[in-house]
Amino acid sequence: MTTKILLDESRLPDRWYNVVPDLPAPPPPPLHPGTREPLGPDDLAPLFPADLIEQEVTAERFVEIPEEVREVYRLWRPTPLIRAHRLERALGTPARIYVKYEGGSPSGSHKPNTAVPQAFYNARQGVRRLTTETGAGQWGSALSFACAQFDLDCEVWMVRASYDQKPYRRSMMELFGARVHASPSPLTASGAKVLADDPDSPGSLGIAISEAVESAAPDDTRYALGSVLNHVLMHQTVIGEEALEQLAMVDEAPDLIVGCTGGGSNFAGLSFPFLREKLRGRMNPEIRAVEPEACPSFTRGRYAYDFGDTAGLTPLLKMHTLGHDFVPDPIHAGGLRYHGMAPLLSHIYDLGLFGAEAKPQRECFEAGVLFARTEGIVPAPEPTHALAAAVEEARRCVETGEPKVILTALCGHGHLDMAAYDRFLAGRMEDQALPQSRLDEALTTLP
Amino acid sequence: MTTKILLDESRLPDRWYNVVPDLPAPPPPPLHPGTREPLGPDDLAPLFPADLIEQEVTAERFVEIPEEVREVYRLWRPTPLIRAHRLERALGTPARIYVKYEGGSPSGSHKPNTAVPQAFYNARQGVRRLTTETGAGQWGSALSFACAQFDLDCEVWMVRASYDQKPYRRSMMELFGARVHASPSPLTASGAKVLADDPDSPGSLGIAISEAVESAAPDDTRYALGSVLNHVLMHQTVIGEEALEQLAMVDEAPDLIVGCTGGGSNFAGLSFPFLREKLRGRMNPEIRAVEPEACPSFTRGRYAYDFGDTAGLTPLLKMHTLGHDFVPDPIHAGGLRYHGMAPLLSHIYDLGLFGAEAKPQRECFEAGVLFARTEGIVPAPEPTHALAAAVEEARRCVETGEPKVILTALCGHGHLDMAAYDRFLAGRMEDQALPQSRLDEALTTLP
Incomplete structure (x- = not known):
């Protein structure tokens, strides 16, 4: 029994499966919020490395998993x-x-399955630092671990309410070597703006995303997302x-x-x-x-x-x-x-x-x-x-x-x-x- | 690599190894605290089921693990x-x-390796309830889980300081179905005595052992220990x-x-x-x-x-x-x-x-x-x-x-x-x- x-x-999968080409109809494209035109790869380049943008839109049914x-x-x-x-x-x-x-x-959790390749492709492109947001902390701790494997700095904006209530998820991120900020933080313009209005703001995932995206502006820094994208x-x-x-x-x-x-x-x-x-x-x-x-x-x-x-x-x-x-x-x-x-x-x-x-x-x-x-x-x-x-x-x-x-x-x-x-x-x-x-x-x- | x-x-071990017969000299026996004479099996019967007492003193090199x-x-x-x-x-x-x-x-942790057979042998002998003490909670949660597998009630005396500081270990024991008491508790004579002297006692493993042993007195109840014994x-x-x-x-x-x-x-x-x-x-x-x-x-x-x-x-x-x-x-x-x-x-x-x-x-x-x-x-x-x-x-x-x-x-x-x-x-x-x-x-x- x-x-x-x-x-x-030896039977670990050696490729990921892309379901898109097998579907009876293609998915509707993401649109630029200003023009409402379909988004192009260039629009995403400030946030993500080329390999991940390519994977986001690939028509291949299988993508090889790097060794x-x-x-x-x-x-x-x-x-x-x-x-x-x-x-x-x-x-x-x-x-x-x-x-x-x-x-x-x-x-x-399952989150490291994507955190690890995201860290790898960023490191291969010469990125030195990843930023992200985290709510309860599962995604943040996965990315922290992944960054430690490829010598990337990792900076996580954690929703203030969780930061205070779930200190052990924060500890795990720090244990893996990440820097964790309670969001809203005074470190970003968007965080500072929220704090100016409400110094006791408990934060939200939306605010934390804004802070992580804003902090990904330097050339050596990119942003990583733990779900939703293809x-x-x-x-x-x-x-x-x-x-x-x-x-x-x-x-x-x-x-x-x-x-x-x-x-x-x-x-x-x-x-x-x-x-x-x-x-x-x-x-x-x-x-x-x-x-x-x-x-x-x-x-x-x-x-x-x-x-x-x-x-x-x-x-x-x-x-x-x-x-x-x-x-x-x-x-x-x-x-x-x-x-x-x-x-x-x-x-x-x-x-x-x-x-x-x-x-x-x-x-x-x-x-x-x-x-x-x-x-x-x-x-x-x-x-x-x-x-x-x-x-x-x-x-x-x-x-x-x-x-x-x-x-x-x-x-x-x-x-x-x-x-x-x-x-x-x-x-x-x-x-x-x-x-x-x-x-x-x-x-x-x-x- | x-x-x-x-x-x-299929290669799960089917027997435990008893090192005693392979040693160049036998270990010194436990002594009765009153007579200072070596302890006999009868002295242990109020606390442990016969199978475990037998295993405590067996001269066999291997003991079969029940299916x-x-x-x-x-x-x-x-x-x-x-x-x-x-x-x-x-x-x-x-x-x-x-x-x-x-x-x-x-x-x-490794604790369920012994909690499971202890619960099994007790259940097979008709015991309905196990008592134990726990400090930080590892042993208590292992025994709680084991008791759930063999329909035994499980009652754990957890050192008050840990009970207050490590609520999640207590939660895990309760999740597995155990009743957990902060020790010292008013439920036992030894606990009540400590509380009478010091209502705010943080407890100790020694006090918790006394409470668990005392509570194992009824015929359908035995006591379980998570380390130390053969x-x-x-x-x-x-x-x-x-x-x-x-x-x-x-x-x-x-x-x-x-x-x-x-x-x-x-x-x-x-x-x-x-x-x-x-x-x-x-x-x-x-x-x-x-x-x-x-x-x-x-x-x-x-x-x-x-x-x-x-x-x-x-x-x-x-x-x-x-x-x-x-x-x-x-x-x-x-x-x-x-x-x-x-x-x-x-x-x-x-x-x-x-x-x-x-x-x-x-x-x-x-x-x-x-x-x-x-x-x-x-x-x-x-x-x-x-x-x-x-x-x-x-x-x-x-x-x-x-x-x-x-x-x-x-x-x-x-x-x-x-x-x-x-x-x-x-x-x-x-x-x-x-x-x-x-x-x-x-x-x-x-x-």
Whole structure:
């Protein structure tokens, strides 16, 4: 009875998968916020190195993973695919549940899968310093680690509220060698402006993005983003490529694939390789994104051009959005609190190639507790959304008797999220579905 | 270039190794504190189930691991053996450094290796509830998880100071389903007595042991201990057995084995199988225990009969001890703050079969930071002691040009110890070598 399906290092993927050429229609381009014309590579050059801009728009189906990147990947990849026997037994289900676990990475989530190549391509182009923003700190700690591998300086603007409330994520970034600033900071014009108006500002992701982008102005400095963009989603496909091979090793094909979505990179990374096989007619899984009821961009957002940040500094992206100045309730799954959705995923959803559902917070934590007690891994709050959907489907199989094969990605551990579990176990957690009136109001701000 | 040497689940060890019959002399027996006569199995029956008492004194070289235990082990075992290429490169050393990583377990350390069989044997004997004490919380969270696997209630007395300062370890225990009490508690006579004298007592491991032992009185309840005893050390030998096989897979034999020692179970688990091979003349590694300068039981303690707890309730154990009411400085490696050393390890050390050294705290954290930045794993403060010794030896190899093979166990991750790294990175950490006068005074209390 196999519990962990392990891939040998020799079978670490040697290329990323780009789903774009396999789609029945191309995704709508990002637009320049001034001219509303499609954006060209030159528009992005001040922010990103040439290799990443090329990957953002490539028509190639596969992009080779540089050996320098694979060498770092090998510290934690290939990651295990776990057959959740004990969870199945606790549910009494005939379903077979497989979990691709990304929590063994240096920062404890899937984020290093893209942080490492981003740091590598920047270093190869002679960049000396990367700037970024971070909310709860997962992305910031991944980029900090990646920069340490390629001798890059790393500077992170961390939303003030998180900086004060989650000191250990900041410690981890510093441990990996990064400089971390609470945002708003007096170090940038945009930060100083906010502080002048409100010295006690708790900050926001939008402000932190502005500060990181502004600080990327020097020639030797670039900016890095941890989700949403095409190249980020592509880097994450190592998750799905490995899972595809691992399921084949035990002669399984998934009936249902569920993943949690914030910006969408984890879900895309898991599902794109399976979507490719589905489009080729080699398997026919149902694919489903799971998002929080407090931030339901797929299920209740509008598919429209909108800004990626609150301040309206980024290009216009066509995506499922709740409006760029929508501020979700402070649920514990900080990584899922983004007003928009990756444009590429939004396009594929619009094509009807996968489904989506929204889950309330407490159902997710209930699944997280069940998973921890049965399988011995404490999940981060984000992937508990997908676990809740997997548990729900497995319970349905108890009724129908169907031995469905369910696949999900456990994109990170919850060791630094114990305060949230504390709150749940003490009965002090609330569900926070988004009221329609608030959504209607937020959508009026669409450009 | 292999980075992670993985063992397939089919090669999970099926027996534990008992080093006692292979030793040139038997270890001195524990004594009854009243009669000073050797302890018999009946004396232990109120505290431990028959299987564990049998294992405590067995003369068999190998003890079969029950399939029910192996099934739980498979959630995280076999654990990876990591070749630390990037650390070696950072040091510029010709040494080859191998790290056996136990941090992927449910509680994040090696402790579940013994918690799971202890819970299993208790459940098989009809026990319904286990009690234990915990200091920083590693052992308590391991036993909480183990009890959840065999439907046992678990009740943990956690030292009040840790209970207040490390709320997330408590949360993890509760997440796994345990009841956690701050110790001293009003629930036991011994706790109530302490509280009567000092309502604000911060507690101690000694008091917590008294409370857990007292609470194990009902017929359906037993007590569990996370280190020190023979059966605990034996359960941990899965670490060394796997490492032995993994090194053989890459045709290596260790020149130096270093492990950190608190009660000694992690070091024993790693080293005993290699000690067996050494005694048989099959390899000749130097084996070395590494302890904190603040709590140097091997290097500066006395080898004498002493109590295992502060209050003097336990049997008398012959061990390297700093005196049973010695209270080490509050270093961050909480798991190494024990006044004594496992009697079996003390005996083997006395036989001259391995060496020991003491390390100051800052050198250990420096090694921990270097390891995190190069290898992408944040070590718990305890194993940084062994890492510091490995790094020192690897630096010596830079001088001598020797391509030594160094093996160590990274017995846990430091995700819940970020406050300690914070302190170190901010330059606010101090070395705390034990003054001779304090040691002399502590040793006057030996019975």
